[in-house]
Amino acid sequence: MTFAELWQELAPIGRDPGTGGYRRYSWTPADAQGRAWFTRHAEALGLSVEPDRNGNLWAWWGETRTGAIATGSHLDSVPDGGGYDGALGVASALAAVKMLKDKGFYPERAVVLALFTEEEGARFRVPCLGSRLMTGAVDPDTARSLAGDDGVTLAEAMTAAGADPVRLGPDDDLLGRLAAFVELHVEQGRALAPLDAVIGVAEGIWPHGRWRFDFGGRADHAGTARFADRNDPMLPYASTVLAARQVAAANGALATFGKVIAEPGGANGVSSSVRAWLDCRAPGGESLDQAFTAIHSAAADAAAAHGVTLTVSKESYTPLVRFDETLRDRITGVLAAAGTDAPVLPTGAGHDAGILAARIPTAMLFVRNPTGVSHSPAEEAHLADCEAGVRALALVLEDLAR
Amino acid sequence: MTFAELWQELAPIGRDPGTGGYRRYSWTPADAQGRAWFTRHAEALGLSVEPDRNGNLWAWWGETRTGAIATGSHLDSVPDGGGYDGALGVASALAAVKMLKDKGFYPERAVVLALFTEEEGARFRVPCLGSRLMTGAVDPDTARSLAGDDGVTLAEAMTAAGADPVRLGPDDDLLGRLAAFVELHVEQGRALAPLDAVIGVAEGIWPHGRWRFDFGGRADHAGTARFADRNDPMLPYASTVLAARQVAAANGALATFGKVIAEPGGANGVSSSVRAWLDCRAPGGESLDQAFTAIHSAAADAAAAHGVTLTVSKESYTPLVRFDETLRDRITGVLAAAGTDAPVLPTGAGHDAGILAARIPTAMLFVRNPTGVSHSPAEEAHLADCEAGVRALALVLEDLAR
Numbered sequence: 001m002t003f004a005e006l007w008q009e010l011a012p013i014g015r016d017p018g019t020g021g022y023r024r025y026s027w028t029p030a031d032a033q034g035r036a037w038f039t040r041h042a043e044a045l046g047l048s049v050e051p052d053r054n055g056n057l058w059a060w061w062g063e064t065r066t067g068a069i070a071t072g073s074h075l076d077s078v079p080d081g082g083g084y085d086g087a088l089g090v091a092s093a094l095a096a097v098k099m100l101k102d103k104g105f106y107p108e109r110a111v112v113l114a115l116f117t118e119e120e121g122a123r124f125r126v127p128c129l130g131s132r133l134m135t136g137a138v139d140p141d142t143a144r145s146l147a148g149d150d151g152v153t154l155a156e157a158m159t160a161a162g163a164d165p166v167r168l169g170p171d172d173d174l175l176g177r178l179a180a181f182v183e184l185h186v187e188q189g190r191a192l193a194p195l196d197a198v199i200g201v202a203e204g205i206w207p208h209g210r211w212r213f214d215f216g217g218r219a220d221h222a223g224t225a226r227f228a229d230r231n232d233p234m235l236p237y238a239s240t241v242l243a244a245r246q247v248a249a250a251n252g253a254l255a256t257f258g259k260v261i262a263e264p265g266g267a268n269g270v271s272s273s274v275r276a277w278l279d280c281r282a283p284g285g286e287s288l289d290q291a292f293t294a295i296h297s298a299a300a301d302a303a304a305a306h307g308v309t310l311t312v313s314k315e316s317y318t319p320l321v322r323f324d325e326t327l328r329d330r331i332t333g334v335l336a337a338a339g340t341d342a343p344v345l346p347t348g349a350g351h352d353a354g355i356l357a358a359r360i361p362t363a364m365l366f367v368r369n370p371t372g373v374s375h376s377p378a379e380e381a382h383l384a385d386c387e388a389g390v391r392a393l394a395l396v397l398e399d400l401a402r
Numbered sequence: 403m404t405f406a407e408l409w410q411e412l413a414p415i416g417r418d419p420g421t422g423g424y425r426r427y428s429w430t431p432a433d434a435q436g437r438a439w440f441t442r443h444a445e446a447l448g449l450s451v452e453p454d455r456n457g458n459l460w461a462w463w464g465e466t467r468t469g470a471i472a473t474g475s476h477l478d479s480v481p482d483g484g485g486y487d488g489a490l491g492v493a494s495a496l497a498a499v500k501m502l503k504d505k506g507f508y509p510e511r512a513v514v515l516a517l518f519t520e521e522e523g524a525r526f527r528v529p530c531l532g533s534r535l536m537t538g539a540v541d542p543d544t545a546r547s548l549a550g551d552d553g554v555t556l557a558e559a560m561t562a563a564g565a566d567p568v569r570l571g572p573d574d575d576l577l578g579r580l581a582a583f584v585e586l587h588v589e590q591g592r593a594l595a596p597l598d599a600v601i602g603v604a605e606g607i608w609p610h611g612r613w614r615f616d617f618g619g620r621a622d623h624a625g626t627a628r629f630a631d632r633n634d635p636m637l638p639y640a641s642t643v644l645a646a647r648q649v650a651a652a653n654g655a656l657a658t659f660g661k662v663i664a665e666p667g668g669a670n671g672v673s674s675s676v677r678a679w680l681d682c683r684a685p686g687g688e689s690l691d692q693a694f695t696a697i698h699s700a701a702a703d704a705a706a707a708h709g710v711t712l713t714v715s716k717e718s719y720t721p722l723v724r725f726d727e728t729l730r731d732r733i734t735g736v737l738a739a740a741g742t743d744a745p746v747l748p749t750g751a752g753h754d755a756g757i758l759a760a761r762i763p764t765a766m767l768f769v770r771n772p773t774g775v776s777h778s779p780a781e782e783a784h785l786a787d788c789e790a791g792v793r794a795l796a797l798v799l800e801d802l803a804r
Contacts, residue, residue: 019666021621021666078666078668078670078671079665079666079667079668079671080621080665080666080668080674081666081668081671085623120668120670121669121670122668125669127670188623188625188626188627189623189626189627189628190631206625208625210669210670218775218778218780219423219482219775219777219778219779219780220775220776220777220778221590221591221750221751221775221776221777221778222656222658222660222681222683222777223590223608223610223656223681223683223749223750223751223752224590224591224749224750224751224774224776225590225591225656225774225775225776226591226656227647227650227651227656229592229774232658234643234658234659234660234662235643235644235647237640237643238639238640238641238643238644239640239644241636241637241639241640242637242640242641242644245629245637248629249629254624254625254627254628254629256624256634256636256670256671256672257636258624258636258664258667258668258669258670258671258672258673259664259667259668259669260636260662260664262660262661262662263481263482264421264423264480264481264482264483265481265660265661266480266481266482266483266522266524266660266661266777267523267527267612267660267661267679267681267717268480268522268523268529268612268658268660268681268777269480269481269483269658269660269777269778270658270660270777271660272482272778277669279624279625279669279670281624281625315669347625347626348623348625348626349623349625349626350625372626372627372631373620373621373622373623373627374622374623374626374627375621375622375623375624375668375670375671375672376620376621376622376623376671376674377621378620378621
């Protein structure tokens, strides 16, 4: 199957017919369909597909199974996410192996295609959960009890999907077999287009944290409670949203509140609580800490001014990632030799490659995003650019697995 | 049955075991249980219970059925509402009839107990929907197609509950039979306690509007989209929350955002839209208009500054209500003669009595709320005060129906 055919078959899985965006969440029926699509096509290529202890899938090409070159990405999405984020790397991995097989290449080192689970953290709130479990960055007991908005825990969701949550945990055996991981991903942001470049190579990933802010007030009647008698958590929340933007802008960081839940949620009542999630990223760990501290402090001041309690809990934190320079130089060299000038770019987005970078040499290839929009149904990439991505990935795998 | 026994039986219906608050929404199973409770006890008193064309229930005492004295309230709640709001008026009406029957009183004019539907607008977003339909203040076709957060329309919900939505509409025949409506309600706010009074009488209801603010932006990746490239609707929403408080405080009005929905709701994404509901009330129609205009203008400015669209739609508007002065003076006179000094109070809360006031003489009795908290699981009233309320209502009904 060509890349375009693979892509066409994947497209409807988990897509919301109303918005056109994806709601492909871990351990749901849509997730099972995505795994089946991956398994079917990997097996059609003669690869052997095995789940690891953390629910990630691995499709092996080659017998050795040591010193392997891994590639792949994820299929899960944010709510109403775009079709390319993650999925492009998985489909490109399958298409690149097909391309290499068609030209008669046989890898000296094994090539293995990875399908990571819960990369977005959209269901269980910890991004890159599959790779974090694998490297030991998340405690398995903590992971098992992570619950999404529906109250279902990861352990329950895995069990319901026919997977076994009991063996979750660090997988040094599997990590020990991997010599490198190269993740292809649609560009998020718009740096390649102005450079007239189709493919980019990642420099590193900004440190990134997610914090939950719980503002606790007291429900009351919107028509009778005097302002002086209210403890309305919506007001300090609003102040915090504005403070986060201001602080981040002043520090060259990014800060976003994209999820907020006001309880009890009546249009004619003062809220009893407002829970909201801060996503904050910055070029370095120190600047991220500074930005978070300033936002936290503004939130605490606003909460106190309204007699509202504030609890802030860190849901995830990923330190600055610098990808392996030797691997990166080798990749840019291979691409340059094939006539592709691939600029080196930083990014604020987290990826499984960033998690694995703590343990093995990793690199990332970016495919041009013409609008820069991501995590949105409007996310797009041109087919010709995606096909160029497949060729670039095939070149890299051929070089590394030779 | 005594008031306390009636109350005990009603208490568990629609109560959330987790929060202790009520989620008794129209045309749900909890609503059906509430109707059954009302019907059972009214029939035990020998009253004849009939639904009207709009889904309200009426329990008749007396044969004449013209020039009738109506009392009653509602059983539906806001999300996590208190137990007294509405329910106290219904239980007190039943208990007052019991008290009058026990003393051998027989009404010359009919007495009729009303159970209004969807007073809070918690499900279908238009408060006092049952009384508004009855007086013609809401178009029946509009009402039938009102949908809650679950997408179910009023027509569908009524049909599912075994009621007929086809006959919704103005009910001049029924209104023509009513000489007066007296609604007993738990006090919302805390004016009686400092006056050492147990029972109050309503002066009027502040005009009250509910508006939906739709901020439309563009979903994007929280880790890669530059601030300059974003159209994040959360920011103008936050500005509007703060502006609403400021404007209302400066104008002696009340303004509240208690319900907000951010889509798609991912913690690592910029929102595509933020929908939020403004509840605004003021002592007069002009001051309410001024407050709303200023809030709308602040929202529009903030939206424009972020390249975000703004659509504001009025979901409900209730003009200033002045209750009938003759009826009010008669009630305070009856209570004073019985040794109860009942202060006259204004209120910001809407009630079915406020809707019916446009067509027939109406009045309200308030029962002391020791904390002033309402629309909250913390709402309370002392049993002795509730019993005093029943006695006061019985005195008033006896006087009016004699």
